[in-house]
Amino acid sequence: MQQTISLPMYRPQSHETRALLQAIQLLLAERNIVARLAFPAADLLAHWRGSDVLLSQTCGFPLMTALPDVQVVGGFHYSAPGCEGVNYRSALVVRLEDQNKTLADFFGRRAACNAVDSQSGFNALRKMVTPLAQEGAFFSQVVISGSHRQSLVEIVNQRADLAAIDCVTLALLRRDEPQRMRELAVIGYTPSTPGLPLITAAQTPRETVQGLREVLHTLVTSARYAERCASTLISGFSTLPREAYRVLLS
Structure with missing residues (x-):
């Protein structure tokens, strides 16, 4: 073998x-x-x-x-913003129109996640919104997109409002697809892991x-x-x- x-x-x-x-x-x-x-x-x-x-x-x-x-x-x-040594984090990405909001402002809105077994796109975000949630779910809808890139497409196309994006993926997309990234903003980061x-x-x-x-x-x-x-x-x-x-x- x-x-x-x-x-x-x-x-x-x-x-x-x-x-x-x-x-x-x-x-x-x-x-x-x-x-x-x-x-x-x-x-x-x-x-x-x-x-x-x-x-x-x-x-x-x-x-x-x-x-x-x-x-x-x-x-x-990795040399991407948000990385430190072997640790990394996810950026909380939204449309430009929401760039002055905080995570708490997205209660009742829609999230996009790449996969439910993803640390960067799902688990890290879930840990952040749990203390902010009232009774029930924090988001009104969670779209499972299949990839970080597609999560950003969902936000740009207004099918979702926020996503947690691995900071390395985000840096690569900023380098390779700058036009799409001009429509998006980062409002915070998940804890480093x-x-x-x-x-x-x-x-x-x-x-x-x-x-x-x-x-x-x-x-x-x-x-x-x-x-x-x-x-x-x-x-x-x-x-x-x-x-x-x-x-x-x-």
Whole structure:
């Protein structure tokens, strides 16, 4: 069984992500570890649970609720506004007409969320509105959009009023789709939490896990790969234990 590496969370089909994966693949090959690139388009949970996963990137909430057996390798640092070291947060995004409002002002209005198992788009926002809610739900409607980008489309098209958007995704969209982003504003941020975990299968030997950490450290510190990292907003890497993500369940 050939092992796979994937980065399915931030623009997985982009040229920049593919180039970054190829850099990781080359660094692994230099250690005589052969892995093919994978680009899972659906059923990410099944992909992450696969015994062939040498390296992938998941979300912290499914890590703690649906992936009890995978091993955490660590996490990338990102240069996007809202990131600090391995931690990240979500921006509360609204239409320009609502830019002077606070989160409390959106009681009874509509939210868009990328998925109900998303830390950045759902769980973080749910934690923020729970203390603000009166009896019943805070929002009158929650649209499950399927992606952060689509959540923003829902807001622009006035089918939703607010969304919590992963700050890395937001920075990438500001860079790559500036025209759409001019119609939107940020009114706040969710609390900082550990960013997207890099994982490996439960069966991966301890020495291989350590080798993966060394490869990722080389990736983010070598001038050879500086351009590829910068194009994906990656600025560093830290080893991180699974226990660091328990805060997401509190």
